[in-house]
Amino acid sequence: MSTLEKVEKIDRRIVYLVLIVVVAAILLRPIGLPIPISSSTKKYYEAINSLPSGSVIALGVDFDAGALPELGPMLEATLKQLFASDKKFVIFSLWGGGPAVSTIYLNKLKDLIESSGKKYGEDYVLLPYIAGGETAAAALAKDFKNTVKNDYYGTPVDQIPLLKNLNTANDFALLITITAGTPGVEEYLRQWVSPFGIKFNVGALGVSAPNYMPYYTSGQIYGMIQGLRGAAEYELLVGSPSIAVSSMDALSAGHIVTIVFILLGNAVFLLRKYSRKEVKS
Structure with missing residues (x-):
């Protein structure tokens, strides 16, 4: 199985686990992302x-x-x-x-x-x-x-x-x-x-x-x-700064992880599609 196939078939539970670990880590140790004041x-x-x-x-x-x-x-x-x-x-x-x-x-x-x-x-x-x-x-x-x-x-x-x-x-x-x-x-x-x-x-x-x-x-x-x-x-x-600030850090980190997985999934899909076309030609 190729690397692209392995990435494409990642168990969704691994995705959820990564998300949980990242959010929990940020809640415990906030990184202090900038928050504009309304x-x-x-x-x-x-x-x-x-x-x-x-x-x-x-x-x-x-x-x-x-x-x-x-x-x-x-x-x-x-x-x-x-x-x-x-x-x-x-x-x-x-x-x-x-x-x-x-x-x-x-x-x-x-x-x-x-x-x-x-x-x-x-x-x-x-x-x-x-x-x-x-x-x-x-x-x-x-x-x-x-x-x-x-x-x-x-x-x-x-x-x-x-x-x-x-x-x-x-x-x-x-x-x-x-x-x-x-x-x-x-x-x-x-x-x-x-x-x-x-x-x-x-x-x-x-x-x-x-x-x-x-x-x-x-x-x-x-x-x-x-x-x-x-x-x-x-x-x-x-x-x-307290729980609300750390929650915003965690929320932002969760969004970043989600976006990374979305981009990764689409990149793998496009690369696999391109490679199949090359094989056919």
Whole structure:
């Protein structure tokens, strides 16, 4: 059997094995391929950075464990930027799994929180799940601190210094939602952005981002992180490359391996075809 015949008859399982090995190796040891930063990700980052010292941000963690692979890196990088800044923030959720997801990353960033000097109750607060979808979003916008009685850990809201002066959406400098769907972007647009004119940042799944682009281009959404690629861009802006950046490296490497095998297969096919013609002639 000739070399061309051997290449042509490579077991497809070998192709899959090569792909798995390359992707796994890049995930373990990222190579740092360049990633251009989109304007929507830049604006998301700048919306937080440009706020005056002491500004309070409303951070909606509106997803559950099913969206962790794509939205988790966005939330982690957002928390890193917030804890490294002089801003204050309140974490809440219109999704049942949101508070549990938030605690995962607050625990993961425990060392960063301690080194930042930020104090729970004064600089940041975690609220429990707020049921009701759009009704809950409207209630929070109109009467924030009275919509919930306790924080996630059971402390009454009137005993939490940060919440004492947060009455309506007007008391927040920025609204952020990192969302996997509904309730999410549209509900906040109707209940927070349109009535109160609050600046609005969005972190969205890659498949959902195109649906939100009309709101972004019209200015209703100020900054937007679009999928895992956007999360990788944001990690670079925050100065803390992590799983999203390494995932982009792995994805690019996987594409390169696939293209190489496609080119190799076509080259072998053409060479075999040419050699058969020569034999016939």
